[in-house]
Amino acid sequence: MNLTLHVWRQAKASAPGRMERYEAKDVSPDMSFLEMLDVVNEKLIADGKTPITFEHDCREGICGSCGFMINGVAHGPKSGTTVCQLHMRSFKDGDELYLEPWRAKAFPVLKDLMVDRNAFDRIIAAGGYITARTGSAPDGNAIPVPKASSDQAMDAAACIGCGACVAACPNASAALFSGAKISHLGLLPQGQAERERRALRMVAQVKAEQFGNCTNIGECEAVCPKHIPLAVIARMNRDYLKASWKDRGAVKQDESA
Amino acid sequence: MKLDSRVPSGPIEQAWEKARFDMKLVNPANKRKFNVIVVGSGLGGGAAAASLGELGYNVKCFCFQDSPRRAHSIAAQGGINAAKNYQNDGDSIYRLFYDTVKGGDFRAREYNVYRLAQNSVSIIDQCVAQGVPFAREYGGLLANRSFGGAQVSRTFYARGQTGQQLLLGAYQALEAQIDAGRVTMYPRTEMLDLVVIDGKARGIITRNLVTGKIESHVADAVILATGGYGNVFYLSTNAKGSNCTAIWRAHKRGAAFANPCFTQIHPTCIPVSGDYQSKLTLMSESLRNDGRIWVPKEKGDKRTPSQIPEGERDYYLERRYPSFGNLVPRDVASRAAKAVCDEGRGVGETGLGVYLDFAESIRRLGRSTIEERYGNLFEMYERITGENPYETPMRIYPAIHYTMGGLWVDYQLMSTIPGLFVLGEANFSDHGANRLGASALMQGLSDGYFVIPYTLGNYLASNKLSKVDTGAPEFQAVAAEVEQGVQKLLSIKGKRTVASFHRELGKIIWDYCGMARNAEGLKHAIGRVRELRHEFWTNVNVPGSGDDLNQQLEGAGRVADFFELGELMCLDALERNESCGGHFREEYQTDEGEALRDDENFQYVAAWEYKGPDTPPELHKEPLEFEYVHPAQRSYK
Structure with missing residues (x-):
């Protein structure tokens, strides 16, 4: 099949960008979307042009590196699928596709379709962990965890940090991402000791990174390649509210320590 | 070049404890005076950077990806071995050690492997404490499964995403140390060379992948945890960015490269479909627990799998290896697949594929059980091939997956350059000529959490390092x-x-x-x-x-x-x-x-010394001794 691509080209963060048109010819339906772009890039190089920069690594849908908008949808048309796992059989001959980077103030464009997502790392650094010094752990079976809690924690922990949720949200909110980590750790007995501190610190960091607020639209859940449920946002809000009300002074002291 | 493996003397069961006691310690107040570079942020590097930060060292950690959470450890599916014997099925540290030495075809160092089996137990504890959501039984205790080549159930897993969850555990611990100011992270930064001063590793040269700036970083010790070199094959199950540059440049600066030809072909990958193909995708070998591998008995049989009656199918692994059947180790399973395809009995368009069939398991256990065990893998298979494995057998073919070879290290994980340590897949140490399933995650975390924190201190405390800066x-x-x-x-x-x-x-x-x-x-x-x-x-x-x-x-x-x-x-x-x-x-x-x-x-480790661009490398041999597991021909019949 043959496709027409309109791709956002931007030389660097400080340069202005624009859409450019490319023809993708003889595309096999068995190609992945990124393999189709590889072929387009090989031709651009042969023609002495600058290839399109896009982020990718594992190409198995688990590392979270890849992602851009295809016709306005984060990761493209197939539900539960990252761009690297999206195959060209999801498109048809003559399709016209618009490829744009994630758009959010907290995710500045670095080049073409590649953005800076380090804000996510800083949100995790603010509290998205359980403190367990190496070597200090009790036996793995010392604390039974109900299977249901463990399964729900795993559902939330499946987040790959790709940023599609932010890109899809009209407010560019990071609630699904932060809620997923707060839920994963908050659902486990090991995560209780730091549960309130975690919610307060992570939410504060989300704000500091200038992500927008959540207004329960649900676009994030719709595009999430790992089907992280909206319920994680409700859990985050509950933990945050509870922590804000309860013993605020003690938590503040802990934060300043 | 002299290879001194520094393997401790005395009984193997006490060797690691004795070695730890003999190691020199760095005073807690002095740790912050030492600068340590960690290159790579996967299970080995991430665990090391986090643990060394906790101990109080000044750590700089580098990765080429945009975030340390993207290291390729994240893609490991199946599980992690540990000699917990929670299943009461006869497992023990000694048995895990024995299986690993035998599985490696008697080309690994016994003392290293024994330590790995010992550490496996603490790894599970550590990961559970971090909140890794391992699979559990209804009673709330940890679940296990058996995994390629093992006759006991000692594999811990988190659905088909075990590597992801273990890596996120290490990543979160690392981020906590970054927040605490103990670790400085350099994402999108690639190590392009090693700096050796007075015979000791003292720093690295990097390129900032966004600005292109070449930068120098000084340290008292350098730790490489940059993974394997499977991408030399172009098509592999590695991530596209996985590369050998850090270890290869270190090799050219004097680090011996051991057993480079020991590479692992994984038996269960999705076959190649065209010339544009950019990578291969693994289907976890845990699938072999419930899937049966077969090809038609006749050459060139073009019928669809459902048209081929039971009697005309050759379940060749079950036939050739009755006691291990579909669970034979990876090297054996891969060669057997190649053999039937070479005979012209391969399936699919290219003839380079065999069936992995779940029909019988679905009949016996029900679709929901299979879905619970492998749902995400089945979905991934369908996304890539457009075929539904609940209804038609998967087609699989071997692909390069892991490299057992790597930089030579001694028992303390130090290379032939003093002060240069190598962890995880980047080193050669524990898997011999073949790695058993669910052992890579174990080795990465063992090296990072439970070996390097001791051996690094020993190096720093026993060497007087001169003061160096980037102006040198x-x-x-x-x-x-x-x-x-x-x-x-x-x-x-x-x-x-x-x-x-x-x-x-x-x-x-x-x-x-x-x-x-x-x-x-x-x-x-x-x-x-x-x-x-x-x-x-x-x-x-x-x-x-x-x-x-x-x-x-x-x-x-x-x-x-x-x-x-x-x-x-x-x-x-x-x-x-x-x-x-x-x-x-x-x-x-x-x-x-x-x-x-x-x-x-x-019966030796082949350690190659670089001699210059146009000079053949020199081979050094480290003889291997087997005091505990006596070399025998591996038999899985």
């Missing part, structure tokens, strides 16, 4: 070389793309140094690789400049190193006149087509 002539010289290397690649302005060279190199290595090798083919491959390397350096087209984000330039530097490593792999395979584990030399096989080891002449 050694730093200036290496930084200038790196800069020249970048400019050289950009100035060639030839006709062929980086990917076209990489693809051609990979095909040569796969054809001649892949699942089966022979002397004639290897000699031919060495000649072809040299020719192609020459063409690369005169005809590669690297567009753009060096002072901004340039993915083609990054790729070109990596491929340049793969050329040199690929040649060394062939040389090592040619020199090892025996078959063992993943290294199968067609000249050396039993009458039944199994690997034929030669313990008398080849």
